[in-house]
Amino acid sequence: MKEINDREKIVKLFMPFENEVFPLRNRFVRAATWLGACSGEGRATPLSLSRQIEAAAGGAAAVITESAYVSPEGRALRRQWGLDSDDAIPEVRRLSDAVHAVGSKLIVQLCHAGAAASYAASAYSPSGGTYPGYDKDTIAMTREDMSKVCRDFAAAAERARAGGADGVEIHAAHGYLLTQFMSPLLNKRNDEYGGSFENRLRAAREVYDAVRQAVGDSFSIWLKLSMTEGVPGGYGPDEGIDAALNLLSCGVNVLEVSSGTGYSAPRHAPSVVGVSAGDSEAPFAGYAAAVKSKAPKNSLVLLTGGLRSLPVLAALLEEGTADLFGISRPFIAEPDLINRWAEDDARPSACISCNACLRTAGGGVIDCPIMRERQEGEWDPL
Numbered sequence: 001m002k003e004i005n006d007r008e009k010i011v012k013l014f015m016p017f018e019n020e021v022f023p024l025r026n027r028f029v030r031a032a033t034w035l036g037a038c039s040g041e042g043r044a045t046p047l048s049l050s051r052q053i054e055a056a057a058g059g060a061a062a063v064i065t066e067s068a069y070v071s072p073e074g075r076a077l078r079r080q081w082g083l084d085s086d087d088a089i090p091e092v093r094r095l096s097d098a099v100h101a102v103g104s105k106l107i108v109q110l111c112h113a114g115a116a117a118s119y120a121a122s123a124y125s126p127s128g129g130t131y132p133g134y135d136k137d138t139i140a141m142t143r144e145d146m147s148k149v150c151r152d153f154a155a156a157a158e159r160a161r162a163g164g165a166d167g168v169e170i171h172a173a174h175g176y177l178l179t180q181f182m183s184p185l186l187n188k189r190n191d192e193y194g195g196s197f198e199n200r201l202r203a204a205r206e207v208y209d210a211v212r213q214a215v216g217d218s219f220s221i222w223l224k225l226s227m228t229e230g231v232p233g234g235y236g237p238d239e240g241i242d243a244a245l246n247l248l249s250c251g252v253n254v255l256e257v258s259s260g261t262g263y264s265a266p267r268h269a270p271s272v273v274g275v276s277a278g279d280s281e282a283p284f285a286g287y288a289a290a291v292k293s294k295a296p297k298n299s300l301v302l303l304t305g306g307l308r309s310l311p312v313l314a315a316l317l318e319e320g321t322a323d324l325f326g327i328s329r330p331f332i333a334e335p336d337l338i339n340r341w342a343e344d345d346a347r348p349s350a351c352i353s354c355n356a357c358l359r360t361a362g363g364g365v366i367d368c369p370i371m372r373e374r375q376e377g378e379w380d381p382l
C-alpha cells in the first residue's frame with residue numbers, strides 16, 4: 001500500500017472539503033455501526049444516541065447512523081434501531097441537534113434485511129428459500145411486496161428528514177435485501193427483477209427513485225454497495241463497479257464502497273479481520289479507484305473498510321481514489337480518533353480489527369479489547 005508521510009499532504013485530510021455535493025469540515029466519516037444499544041422495540045436509548053454522537057464529537061465530519069430498519073419484516077439485528085414509525089422522528093432530532101452542535105453532519109442509514117431478517121416473524125426474499133447460514137424459510141416477494149419496500153424506504157427517509165438529518169443512506173450492501181436482488185445466487189426470479197444485470201439492479205434503483213421522490217432533489221442520498229458478493233457464483237467486482245456507476249448516474253449523491261456479505265469468503269467480508277496499518281490496509285481501495293475514475297462529476301465516492309493510518313489515507317486522497325473515508329471499528333476503540341490525529345498524535349488507529357465488537361454487539365455491551373484497556377487505564381499502543 002502506498003504511503004505519504006509529507007505533512008502538507010496529510011493536513012489536506014483535515015481541511016474543509018468544499019464541494020457542491022456535500023461540503024464537510026474534513027474527509028473523515030464515521031461509517032454505519034450497529035452497536036446493539038437500542039431497546040428491544042427498536043427505540044433509541046441514551047446509550048445508543050451517545051454512541052452515535054461520540055464520533056462526531058471526536059472529529060468525524062459526518063456520522064452515518066447504525067442501520068435502521070424500515071419495516072418490522074426488514075429487521076435484521078438484535079436491539080436494532082427502527083425508523084418504521086414516527087416515534088423515531090424525535091430520536092433523529094436529538095441526534096441531529098447533537099451532531100450539528102459539534103460541527104458534524106448526520107446521515108441516517110436505512111435497511112431492509114430481506115432473507116436475513118432474523119428478528120422478524122417472517123422474512124421476505126427475491127425468490128424464497130433459505131439465506132446462507134440460516135435455516136428459516138423465506139417468502140418470495142410479489143411485485144406488491146416490492147412496492148411496499150419502496151414505500152417503506154421512502155417513509156423512513158421522510159422521517160429522517162423531518163428529524164433534521166442531512167441525508168439518508170440506502171443500505172444496498174452486506175447481503176441484505178438489495179444485495180439479495182443483485183445476487184445471481186439468491187435471485188432466481190424470471191420477471192423484470194431477475195436474470196440480467198439490469199433486472200437484478202432494478203430493486204435498488206426503484207428504492208432510490210422512491211426515496212428521491214419522497215425527499216426531493218436537495219436532500220442528500222447516499223448508497224452503500226458491496227463491490228463483490230465475495231462467494232463463488234455470486235456477483236463479482238465487474239458487476240459491483242457497474243452497479244455503482246449506474247446508481248450514481250441515477251442521482252445517488254455519495255456512493256459508499258464496501259465489500260462482501262455475511263456469507264462471503266473472509267477476505268471479501270465487510271469487516272476484514274486482522275487489518276493493520278500499512279500493508280493490509282484499505283483492502284477495497286481498488287474498487288473505489290475504479291468507481292471514482294468514471295463517476296459523474298457531481299457525485300462523491302466514500303471508501304470504507306480497513307482504513308487505519310494517516311500516511312495511507314493521505315496517499316489515497318492524493319491519488320484521487322476516493323473523496324471521503326469511512327471508518328467504523330477504530331471509532332469503537334477510540335471515539336476521539338480524528339481529534340487525536342488532528343492534534344499531532346499521528347500514530348495509527350489502535351484498533352486491531354479483531355471483530356470482538358461485531359461478535360458482542362448483540363448483547364448490548366461491546367467487548368473491544370482496546371476500549372477495555374483504555375477504560376482500565378492501561379492503554380499504551382507503543
Ligand SMILES: Cc1cc2nc3c(=O)[nH]c(=O)nc-3n(C[C@H](O)[C@H](O)[C@H](O)COP(=O)(O)O)c2cc1C
Binds near residue numbers: 065171258271326
Ligand atoms: C460492530 C459493527 C457494526 C456494524 N454495523 C453496520 C451497519 O449498521 N451498517 C453498515 O452498513 N455497516 C455496518 N458495519 C460495517 C462497517 O460500517 C464497515 O463497513 C466495516 O466494519 C469496515 O470498516 P472498518 O474496517 O473501519 O471497521 C458494522 C461493523 C461493525 C464492526
